[in-house]
Amino acid sequence: MTSEITVEPFFFGPSEGRLYGCYERPKATTRTTGILLCNPMGPEYWSTHRGLRQLASRLAQKGFPVLRFDYLGTGDSSGDSRHAGFMQMARDLFVALSELERRSRYTSVAVVGQRLGGSLILSTDFSREPLAGMVVWDPVVRGAELVEDILARSRSNSVKSGSSVSTDVEYKGFSWTASFREELTYVDVSAPAEASASRMLFVETAHNEALGPLCESHRARGSRVEHFVSESPRADIDEVDRIAVPAKAIHRIVGWMEAELP
Amino acid sequence: MSTERAVVFGRAGSLVGVLTEAKDGHPDESTLGVILINAGVVHHVGPHRLYVDLARLLSERGRTVLRFDHSGVGDSPARDDHLPFAESSVIEVHDAMDWLKRERGCTRFVLLGLCSGTLTAFRTASRDPRVVGLVLLTSLLEDPSTVSEEVIQQAVDRRITRSYTSEKAFDAKSWKKLVTGQANYRQIARVLAKRIQFFVARPRKRAPRSSEVVVTLGTLLERGVSVLFIFGEPTTVLEYFRMTVEPFWNDLVSRGRIALHVLQRSDHTFSASQHRQRIFELITEWLTAFQSELEQASVAGPRSSE
Numbered sequence: 395m396t397s398e399i400t401v402e403p404f405f406f407g408p409s410e411g412r413l414y415g416c417y418e419r420p421k422a423t424t425r426t427t428g429i430l431l432c433n434p435m436g437p438e439y440w441s442t443h444r445g446l447r448q449l450a451s452r453l454a455q456k457g458f459p460v461l462r463f464d465y466l467g468t469g470d471s472s473g474d475s476r477h478a479g480f481m482q483m484a485r486d487l488f489v490a491l492s493e494l495e496r497r498s499r500y501t502s503v504a505v506v507g508q509r510l511g512g513s514l515i516l517s518t519d520f521s522r523e524p525l526a527g528m529v530v531w532d533p534v535v536r537g538a539e540l541v542e543d544i545l546a547r548s549r550s551n552s553v554k555s556g557s558s559v560s561t562d563v564e565y566k567g568f569s570w571t572a573s574f575r576e577e578l579t580y581v582d583v584s585a586p587a588e589a590s591a592s593r594m595l596f597v598e599t600a601h602n603e604a605l606g607p608l609c610e611s612h613r614a615r616g617s618r619v620e621h622f623v624s625e626s627p628r629a630d631i632d633e634v635d636r637i638a639v640p641a642k643a644i645h646r647i648v649g650w651m652e653a654e655l656p
Numbered sequence: 657m658s659t660e661r662a663v664v665f666g667r668a669g670s671l672v673g674v675l676t677e678a679k680d681g682h683p684d685e686s687t688l689g690v691i692l693i694n695a696g697v698v699h700h701v702g703p704h705r706l707y708v709d710l711a712r713l714l715s716e717r718g719r720t721v722l723r724f725d726h727s728g729v730g731d732s733p734a735r736d737d738h739l740p741f742a743e744s745s746v747i748e749v750h751d752a753m754d755w756l757k758r759e760r761g762c763t764r765f766v767l768l769g770l771c772s773g774t775l776t777a778f779r780t781a782s783r784d785p786r787v788v789g790l791v792l793l794t795s796l797l798e799d800p801s802t803v804s805e806e807v808i809q810q811a812v813d814r815r816i817t818r819s820y821t822s823e824k825a826f827d828a829k830s831w832k833k834l835v836t837g838q839a840n841y842r843q844i845a846r847v848l849a850k851r852i853q854f855f856v857a858r859p860r861k862r863a864p865r866s867s868e869v870v871v872t873l874g875t876l877l878e879r880g881v882s883v884l885f886i887f888g889e890p891t892t893v894l895e896y897f898r899m900t901v902e903p904f905w906n907d908l909v910s911r912g913r914i915a916l917h918v919l920q921r922s923d924h925t926f927s928a929s930q931h932r933q934r935i936f937e938l939i940t941e942w943l944t945a946f947q948s949e950l951e952q953a954s955v956a957g958p959r960s961s962e
Contacts, residue, residue, distance in 0.1 A: 399733075401664070401670065401672060401731060401732070401733055402664075403662035403663075403664065403673075403674075405660065405661070405662055412660070414662065414674070416672070416731045437704075440698055440699070440701060440703065440705075443698075443699050443701075443730070444697055444699075444730075447699075447730065447731065451733070468705075469701050469705070469708070470660070470662075470674055470701055470708060474709075564928070564929055566704070566927050567703065567704025567705070567925070567927040567928075567929070567932075568704070569929065
C-alpha cells in the first residue's frame with residue numbers, strides 16, 4: 395500500500411485561519427479527476443475519520459489524487475468551536491478545492507461529503523467549475539432536525555456546564571455555538587433548485603426516509619443518480635467510543651468512481 | 657497563537673504528525689519534548705480534540721509537543737513489515753524521540769497517552785532512558801487480551817456498584833429509571849448481591865500479589881521517571897487500577913514521584929469540556945513542578961481525589 399501512494403500532510407489557506415489537509419498522491423496515474431472529501435462535524439468528525447481515511451487511500455490506489463481537510467475550528471485546523479459554522483465550512487470547501495487544484499493539476503473534480511459534509515456539497519453552487527461527480531453519504535437533509543437532535547441529546551447526556559451563561563450546547567465533547575445552530579436551521583437540501591452534478595451517488599448506511607425522494611428530485615433535474623443502500627455500520631452520534639469502518643459503503647464508492655470518473 | 661507544522665518522519669518516512677512549537681521556551685525547558693500517543697484508533701487530534709487543545713496550551717507555556725499517528729492509525733499508512741503493534745508502536749515512539757532530538761534538540765521526554773496509548777507510553781519508558789515523565793489518562797498498563805474475563809467482570813461489577821451506591825444514589829434520573837423499570841434490574845441485583853455477600857462473609861484479607869506492572873512501575877520510579885495518573889470515575893479501567901495497582905500505592909510513593917487524580921462523574925475519554933479543562937490544569941501544574949524537580953526525581957508527589 396505504502397509504495398503506491400504518497401501521503402502529504404500540510405497546512406494551507408489564509409494565515410489567520412490555517413486549515414489542515416492530508417493529500418494522498420498516486421505515484422503513477424492516468425486519472426484526470428481530483429477528489430475532495432468533506433468531513434462530518436461534531437462528534438461524528440472523529441468517529442468517521444478512520445473510514446474516510448480508508449476511502450482516501452483506496453481511491454488513491456485506484457489512481458485518483460485525494461485531499462481530505464479539516465474545517466476551521468475542527469481537527470488540526472486553527473481555531474476552536476467558536477470559529478466553526480456552516481458558512482465557514484462553505485468557505486473552507488472552496489479554499490480546499492483551490493489547494494487540490496494547485497497540487498494535483500486535475501482537469502476535473504469530484505466531491506464526497508458525509509453527514510453534514512454531504513449537506514454542504516448539496517447546498518454549494520459548483521456552477522463555476524462543474525463537478526465530474528458527487529458522492530453524498532448519509533447527508534443531513536434538514537439542519538433543523540439535527541439541531542433538535544443535538545439539543546435533545548445534550549439535555550439527556552451532557553454533564554451540566556459550570557458556565558450557565560454560555561449559549562453553547564455541548565454534546566459528546568463538541569460545543570455547538572448558537573450561531574452554528576442558527577445557520578443549521580436554514581440548511582434544507584430536500585428540494586434542489588438545480589442538478590448538483592451530472593453524476594451522483596447517494597450512499598445510505600443508516601435508514602433515512604428523505605433520501606429516496608431526494609434522489610428522485612436530482613434525477614428529475616437531469617442528474618444520473620444511483621442510490622446505494624448498505625448495512626455498513628455508520629459511526630452514530632451516540633457511539634463515538636466505537637470507531638466503525640463502513641467497508642461496504644467504501645467499496646461501492648470506490649467502484650462507482652472507478653467506473654464513472656476519468 | 658501556537659505555531660504548528662505538519663511533519664512526516666520515521667524509518668520509512670511515513671509517520672504523520674503535527675509539531676506544535678514551543679513559544680518563548682525557557683532554554684532549559686526546550687530540551688524537554690512532550691509526545692502525545694494515539695488513544696486507540698483515534699487519530700492524532702485525540703478524543704474530543706483533547707490533544708490539539710493540550711498541545712496548543714503547552715506550547716504557550718514553552719513546551720515542544722509532537723502528536724503523531726502510529727502506522728495504520730489516523731493519517732499514517734500501514735507498515736509493510738507486519739510487526740505486531742506491541743513492538744511497532746514502541747519503535748515508532750523511539751522514532752518520534754529521535755526526530756525531536758534531531759530537529760529540536762530534545763534529549764528528555766514526557767510521554768502522554770490515553771487508554772491504550774498509556775500502554776505504549778509505559779512500554780517505551782521501560783525500554784528507553786530518555787523518558788523522564790509519563791502522563792497516563794485512563795490508564796491500562798496491560799494488554800487487555802491477557803486479562804482474564806473473570807477479572808474484567810470483577811472490575812465491571814465494581815464500577816456498577818460504585819455508580820449505584822454513590823453517584824446515582826443522589827441522581828433523580830437514575831431513581832426514575834429504576835422505578836419505571838428502565839434499568840437493568842437483573843444486572844444491578846446480581847452485582848449488589850455479590851457486594852453485600854462480600855461484606856457479610858468477607859474473606860480473610862490476603863496480601864495482593866505484586867504484578868509485573870507494579871514491579872516495572874517501581875523500577876521506573878527508582879530510575880527517576882515521574883508518573884501522573886488521571887482517571888474518570890466511574891470507569892471500569894479505574895476499578896481495575898484499584899484492584900491491581902492501588903494496593904501497592906504506598907510502596908510506589910516511597911520509591912519516587914507518582915501522583916493520582918480521579919475526576920468524578922467523568923467518562924473514560926473525558927468528553928465534558930470541564931473535565932478536559934481540569935486535566936489541562938493538572939498536567940500544567942504537574943509539568944511545572946516536574947521541571948523544577950527533574951533532577952531530584954525521587955521526591956514523592958501528591959495524591960488526591962476530587
